[in-house]
Amino acid sequence: MGILTKPEETIAAEKAKASLKQGVINFAIAGFIVGLALGIVLALVGLVFAPLLAMNPTIPQETLNNLQLLGTVGLISIVVLPIVGAIVAIVFSLIGNLIWWLAAKIVEGNGPFSLQYYLFSLSAVPTALACIGACLTAVILEMIPIIGPLISIIILVMAAGFLSIVLLMAYVAAVKETHGFTTLQVALTTGIAHAILLLAIIVIAVIVGVAIFLAAAPRLFVEQVGFVP
Numbered sequence: 078m079g080i081l082t083k084p085e086e087t088i089a090a091e092k093a094k095a096s097l098k099q100g101v102i103n104f105a106i107a108g109f110i111v112g113l114a115l116g117i118v119l120a121l122v123g124l125v126f127a128p129l130l131a132m133n134p135t136i137p138q139e140t141l142n143n144l145q146l147l148g149t150v151g152l153i154s155i156v157v158l159p160i161v162g163a164i165v166a167i168v169f170s171l172i173g174n175l176i177w178w179l180a181a182k183i184v185e186g187n188g189p190f191s192l193q194y195y196l197f198s199l200s201a202v203p204t205a206l207a208c209i210g211a212c213l214t215a216v217i218l219e220m221i222p223i224i225g226p227l228i229s230i231i232i233l234v235m236a237a238g239f240l241s242i243v244l245l246m247a248y249v250a251a252v253k254e255t256h257g258f259t260t261l262q263v264a265l266t267t268g269i270a271h272a273i274l275l276l277a278i279i280v281i282a283v284i285v286g287v288a289i290f291l292a293a294a295p296r297l298f299v300e301q302v303g304f305v306p
Contacts, residue, residue, distance in 0.1 A: 080203040084247035088196055092254050097191035100198035104170040105163040107201035112162025113155065114209050120151030170198065176277070177252075180270035186256030196251035200244055211236035 079087035174194040181188065215229035252263045 078203075080200050080247055081207060081243055084200075084243050085250040088199065088247055088250040088254055091196065091199055092192070095189075095192040095195040097194060100170075100191070100195035101167055103195075103198035104166045104201050107205040108162035108164070108166025109159040110162075110202065110205045110209070111166075112158035112160070115162075116151060116155035116158040118151070119154050122151065124151070166201070170194070170201070176273050177266065177270045180273060181252065181256050181258070181266045183269050184256075184258070184262050184265045186252075186258060186262070186266065188255035188257070193251065193255040196255060197248075199251075200247045204240065204244060207236065207240055 079090075171194070174190065174197055177197075178186075178190050178193055181193070211233060215232045218232060219225045219229040221228065249260065249263050252258055252266060253260075256262070256266075258266065
C-alpha cells in the first residue's frame with residue numbers, strides 16, 4: 078500500500094533494507110500472481126462459459142469443443158503459468174535493471190546494482206495486484222444492465238491513469254535514491270536506457286534475421302538453380 082499511496086516516502090524508507098535476494102523474490106511473486114491470474118481466466122473460460130454457451134443452440138459444436146479444450150488447458154496453466162511467470166519476471170527484471178544501471182553509470186551514477194534492483198522491485202507486486210483488482214472490478218461492474226460497460230471502461234481508465242502517475246513517481250524516486258540524481262539526471266538516464274534497449278532489440282533482430290537467412294539459403298539456392306548436391 079505504501080507504493081500506491083506514498084511512493085516517494087516508501088522508496089526512501091526501504092533504501093536501508095535493500096537486498097538483491099529480496100528484489101528477486103518480489104519480482105518472482107509478481108510474476109507468479111500474474112501467471113496464476115491468467116491460468117484461472119483460461120480455466121474459467123472453458124469450464125464456466127462453455128456450459129453456459131452450450132445452452133444456446135446457435136453456437137457451433139466445434140466452438141464449444143474448443144472452449145472445453147481451453148478449460149482443460151487452463152487447469153494445467155494454473156500450475157504451469159505461475160512458475161513460468163515467476164521465471165520470466167526474474168529474467169527480464171534483471172536484464173532491464175542492468176540496462177538502466179548501465180545508463181545511470183553513463184550519467185555518472187554510483188549506486189549499486191542491488192539497491193536499484195530492490196527499489197524497482199517494490200512496485201512489482203502492488204502493480205500486479207492493482208491491475209488484477211481493477212480488471213476484476215471492471216468485469217463485475219460490466220454485468221450491470223445498460224450502464225455497466227461504460228462504468229467498467231471508466232474504472233479501467235481511472236486505474237490506468239492512477240497507476241501511471243504513481244509508478245512514475247516510484248521510478249523517479251528509486252533512481253534518485255540509488256544514485257543521488259537530480260530529476261534532470263533521471264531523465265537523461267531514462268533516455269539513454271531506452272536508446273540502449275532499442276539498440277539491443279535491433280542487434281537481436283539482425284542476428285535472428287541473418288540466422289534465418291543462412292538456414293534457408295541452401296534450400297533457396299536449390300530451388301532457384303534446380304541443383305541438388
